[in-house]
Amino acid sequence: MATVVLGVGGGIAAYKCCHLVRRLKEAGHRVHVIPTRSALEFVGRPTWEALSGEQVHTGVFEDVPGVEHVRLADQADLVIVAPATADLISRIAAGAGDDLLTTTVLATRAPVLVAPAMHTGMWENAATVDNVATLRRRGLVVKDPATGRLTGPDSGPGRFPEPDELADMAALLLDEPAAAPTMAGQDLAGRRVVISAGGTREALDPVRYLGNSSSGRMGAALAADAAARGARVTMVTAHIEVPVPSCVRQVPVSSTEDLDEAMRREATGADIVVMAVAAADFAPSSVSDLKIKKHEGDRRVGDRMSLDLIQTPDVLAGLAAARTPGQVVVGFAAETAPDRDELLALARAKLARKGCDLLAVNDVSSGRVFGKVGTDVTVVRQQGPGRRVMGSKMMAAQAILDEARSLLAP
Template sequence: MSRILLGVSGGIAAYKACTLLRALSEAGHDVTVVPTENALRFVGAATWEALSGKPVTASTYDDVDRVPHVRLGRAAELVVVAPATADLLARAAQGRADDLLTNCLLTATCPVLFAPAMHTEMWRHPATVANVATLRSRGAVVLDPDDGRLTGADSGPGRLPEPAEIAAVAATLLERPGLAERAAARDLAGLRVAVSAGGTREHLDPVRFLGNASSGLMGWALARAALLRGAEVELVAANVERPAPGTARLTTVTSTRDLEQAMRTVAADADVVVMAAAPADFAPREYAAAKIKKESPQQGLELSLVQNPDVLAGLVAERDRREVTRQVLVGFAAETADDPAALRALGVAKLARKGCDLLVLNAVGRGKVFGKADSEITLLSRPDGPEGETAADGPHAGTKDALAHLIWDAALAVRSGR
């Protein structure tokens, strides 16, 4: 259980912080809410107290004997400010200490995560841009707001990221010490990355398909991690029924051939391509335009299958043909094996067969990996020369969100070596 200080500033999005508070509390964290006076105009103290189980105040003059303006900041292991209005960002950047929340920000020695929410013009204003840059230069993590519906009929960049996304980032900052520094530095800024996620489906008829158990959670984690560290993200999703993280541009596909076409398009201008999707290896030779009927209770169904194109190998071939030497290609290998040595052998063989730069290897099976928040991976890298040995890093265990950052670290290392 970690101690989180949840700061809430005065914007209409303050109501979403209630959902965030509940998510953090249900994850087992000890959450203390510190609103601003203006935040209490949107959501009253009684609501925060009922949800957190703790007294709530915006004043530095309550419980003075306990020195809350110093004690709360010092005790926190993570500070999350959601929503962070333009005014709050400005006061934090200036080092102001004119209410309890800004006092806590000045005394906190832990990672600080700001989730901005404001109108588009305010977010794009040079003053806000400068304030965000100042906060990041001091090590604070500032999320980019979502692009969507704002107050009234307005729409554009400035919408508060969804509470589930903020909670996921908060959990990862707690799980991975040192991540806040890289996220604040935006070490993927200027890079365009393409990530595939989910499992493809090959339809037999209008209602039936061949598919797999991939949930898309790893691809989502990779997109979320890349956005946090400043990348521009293209996300290609095969049958993933969840909102795309943050500002990732989403393309949805169904079959492996759909995935191949979409990935060829987004990979053309990408600096890093991560094939986290699970393409179906085979497709029915023929598609039945009408639902296949069961002739009798005992009669089975014979299928004739053809092999689908190898999407990852095709991307590697296209990169080599175009001589895009700095593009990094990352593949995934979900394998079943009796022991770690056999698993590694399967991964090494797949890495050689595909020709990608990195291969993320994990063992799958009933109740493992697919649809789970946690995973265990080993990173295999391509040998430098024909006589070289495949390097293996891992296994690493943790949440998929935390492991996603390890994958980006490895991809950056490959790219910096070219």
Template structure:
């Protein structure tokens, strides 16, 4: 396989030498294109010695061979590592100011970016927009690892290990765009709306009626959908974790705000996943002033009213408009002496009419806020229930995989 390996100007460039070795030892022919800035970290001689090919980053070298055209056309795969914030920005904008970016514009095969940068740069809105743009075009942009960065800082932005990038690259080629596998892009070109977190219903300016949802599962689902190539909207109520870079973020507080956002976003969504914990009830009245505790005044009585059933409305809207759309609900359930968790969940699935219902049992020290979880995924069309367990990232990957399979089938 002919591989073009682009090397960005970041300190993680030294790790790419190991990635190059993995490619060459697997029998692949690799042409390295280091950016001019990367030469400050790793010299040209290293790339030539490890690849066995001449190395250049100048469009005026070997002009008669029109290198950017030849390399771009002949490449079975282009891998860029480390993909700095600057490189991602230039690639998203379609700039062609050096040999690597001109080669990227000529690429007709799969392209994979392995980002590495400081956390604030990765989480910056500009970088998030650039990543989203590249993913919409069918480019694979891996999530950076979380760990020690330059200096004493830690966080998201660390270059994935060379073995991980190597596996991702080969999986991308073997499965093909739209294929299956952990690094394929089965949701490329699809729009996925995901709600996450817990709504808060105000009692007064300082108090609210809320729930224990952390938003971790919804964020994991958003990251998994991004990884599968989707254009992701995240409708975020209160969350204990940040939204992943690359999503279109819509922030809400109350169930009514979430309802309006979800109904609007669903109009052009291929998939809607309602992972948020939406309050079933809200106070009938919200005081404009703080409710004060007074000895000579009776304790306040809070009257609650039912919130709209957002999931049910989404299903009804889909039926009314004839949209071809997959709708996924979440159910946090407890059992009792009458029925167990799955009995209640199956009844809920029939009432709601969504395609999939992801069910978890809640209670003291279960699910909310934890990193490990276990769910059962019920299918309205009668497929056998599927159990997924592990980290919330693992569960998110399982849910997105099932969604991808259903989209492919329809």
């Protein structure tokens, strides 16, 4: 069980952090909430105490014998500041210690994740830009805000990200604290990353389709991690069962043919292209305009029905063949193999056949991986033993993007 300190700033998005506390608690973590005094104008102390199960303090002169800011700073495995207002960011950047939250941030040696939320004008103000750069230079992880509806009629960058995204980033930082310097350093800043996710569906008639069990969790984890590292991310989504990170651009598709068209278009000018989608290899040769009736004609229970299938476009091979100099193309492979040696042999053969730079291979035997929260993935190059990751899909996303980043030109 990890200890997470959640510092809540005085913005209207403070109410969304109630869900974040719940997610962290459901993951088995102990959560200490430190609201600023202005944050209590939006969500009261009793709510935070009820959700976290811990006493809530705001000032350094509360529970003086306990020296709260030192105790919490020492106990914390992760500190989250959300929503981080322009004022709160400026005070942290200046090294202020005028309340329990800022003194705790000053005193902790744990990773610090900052989630800004404010009006677009404040986010783009030169003072805020400089303060955010200062925090990142010091090793704090600052997640860019989402773009969307703000308080009142305005829209633009500055919207608080979805709490589930922050919970996923927290999971990554808790599972792999070593990821914090990479995320803080924004090693994909200025890069463009295109990621496909989910499972394609090939229509049989207006209501039926051929599909697969992919949930899209791996693609969503890749998108969230790439965005956290500073990339501009486009996510091409077939059928998915998880939310698309609010800080990425989404392009929805349905069939493998749609996917091929969208990925070829979006890959133009991208630095990294990741094919995490589970694309159908075959599709019906024709689609009925009308629903195929179960009891049509003399058809009875147990009667056979034949489908004529045709091969779909090989999207990954096409992207690899058309890539521009310097572009890194990453593929995924779902294989069934009797042992790990055979799994790696299949992966290397597919890597050579497809022509991509990296291949992330899963053994999906016995219902593993598809739709699951955890994963067991090996990132394979033509040479070397491969990099295996067993754990959360956020951990796997970090490893895959580490490998892809290493192949990019400086």
